[in-house]
Amino acid sequence: MPAQRAVPPGSPARPSSLARRCTRIAESRAFDVVIIVVIGANAVVLGIETYEHLGSAGPLLHALEWFFRAVFVVEIVIRVLAYGRRPQDFFRQGWNVFDFVVIAAVFIPGLHGDTTALRVIRIARVLRLVRFSPGLRTIVTALLRSLPGVGGFLALAIVTLYVYGMTGWLIFAKEQPEQYGTIGRAVLTLFVLLSQENLPDLIAQGMAVSPWTLIYYVSYVLITANLLLNILIAVIVNSMEEARRLEATERLADGYDEDGDGVPDEVDRIVIAQRLDDLRDLVADLERELRIERKVGPTRSEQRSTRPSGEQ
Known part of the structure; x- marks a missing residue:
């Protein structure tokens, strides 16, 4: 039995006036603006709560938190009702699932007061701003799609750091025990060297040991700072192009x-x-x-002038 095609909000076939009304609200620009403003106000309140000695502002902030919860619940209800008789289609999109989980998680029994888990969930609401910006959605989608490639890059980077760390331990363990005394310190030193801020100091210390250590540091910088980072950029750029194509396909499908x-x-x-x-x-x-040539044919006067006299 073939799968039924999901009917997106805004299509002309709506089973009830309530669904059509919710569709108009959910697709309106004013609705998005209101939700964006509420999310921004929620972020401001979360920032204010980080300060101590709020005094009389504490009950007001607590009331605002419940106001934000009510607004977000109403938002989710309207967006679900916009799907008419197929509310399950709301969960076909990943951003909708994220919004539902973040909003519904604050009502889990046991999450109350000022617990760390509740604060993390409330902070996650700010990430909902991403769904209102196509550019941000594309970037996030690209980052998620680049995870397999980034995993391969990390494996290659770890192998490179380990090999150079062991080499650095063999060369500098006695002269520079704080930087290369163990394999852990050596890898940490090379990881910090990725920023190239301490490169002149390390080169100077290496030159005091042997001039040949310059090859060690130059080769490390060329391989890690140039080759590996360019590979990482290529992986992310490729994922960005795939995310753009996916976004265009979804717009066509909807x-x-x-x-x-x-x-x-x-x-x-x-x-x-x-x-x-x-x-x-x-x-x-x-x-x-x-063998038809495209050209402008002769005018009627030219045709008459070229006819034989007996044909007139």
Whole structure:
């Protein structure tokens, strides 16, 4: 049995007036602005709570926290009702699941008062600002998609640090025990060297041991600071391009279908444009086969003047 296509909010087929009303609210710009303002105010309140001796402001901040919870619950309810008879489609999008979990987690039994877990959940609300910005969504999606590639990069970086750490321990263990006395100190020293801030000092200390240590530090900087970091940048850039294509595909999938043929209108326009291009190519091929030259034909006066006198 084929899977049913999810009906996005805003499509013309709405089962009830309540769903249509919720759809109009959820898709309105004013609704997004209100939620963004509330999330920003929530972030400000969280920052104020970090100060001590709030005094009479404590009950006000507590009341504002419950106000934020109520607004976010109403927001989720409206967005779920906008899906009409298929509220489960709300959870098909990862950002919707994140919003629901962050908002519903504060009502878990046992999370009350000023616990660390509750504070972490409240701080996570600020991350909901990402879903309102397509650019930020693309960046976050790219970072998530780059995790497999970043994992390979980290494995290569760990191997490189370990090999250079062991080499540094063999060379500098006696002369520089604080930096290279153990493999752990050696790796930590090389990790800090990635910033290249202490590179002149380390080179000077190495030159006091042997001029050949310059090769050790130069090769390490070339491999880590140039080669490895460029590999990491390439992985992230590639994931960014994939995230952009995925975002464009999702926008096409969630497009409107005013003609009711089950295909978004944007997809219809793309298909029509492709068919027109194919038709132009077909006409060009036929003209080449029939050896038809594209030129402006003679005018009627020229045709009359070129006719034989007996044909007039």
